[in-house]
Amino acid sequence: DADVTQTPRNRITKTGKRIMLECSQTKGHDRMYWYRQDPGLGLRLIYYSFDVKDINKGEISDGYSVSRQAQAKFSLSLESAIPNQTALYFCATNGAGGGTGELFFGEGSRLTVL
């Protein structure tokens, strides 16, 4: 089983709909992140959380919200989806529990907003 699991892997929705992307991890890390990938733009940080009670905006948080339900779970919501939110979304983790700061990624959630 994957250490960082994202659901759904693919989603097609319509403008104005509310969408939630979920992420869970079994790595024991305290820090979790949501990134968005667009061609030619690399990965851009949407939100990050350093522990359950700590939520921080990244560089492109407008139109998104997050919830850290537990140390292992971090959800990303689009309250009212719009077409320019069509992208590949990645959840990632790092922090206490191993490694030297590198991120461990889920397999991605591809979202299409029509």
Added chain:
Amino acid sequence: AQSVTQLGSHVSVSEGALVLLRCNYSSSVPPYLFWYVQYPNQGLQLLLKYTSAATLVKGINGFEAEFKKSETSFHLTKPSAHMSDAAEYFCAVSDYAGGTSYGKLTFGQGTILTVHP
């Protein structure tokens, strides 16, 4: 604030040729630097990382990168390209603050590597 610039959004090489993917960074603290690879329809996989030890870092699949502080660079190389190296490569810098204060990563725009026979 930290940033990463990858020079060249597309690089094309022949099989067996040298691979050179360029990355320059900006950081206000001693950086931790990473290269990730993304194969088609997959997530990101760590290739290698620089964490203030040896400046020449060896990674998986024959890749290596050299940290050059004076040039603020962390270029990725492989002596001989293989068809299976075709992928998108991302350079990233961390605002790591020491101890277990692992920071968030800032990524470059990505470089798509094409390997032709």
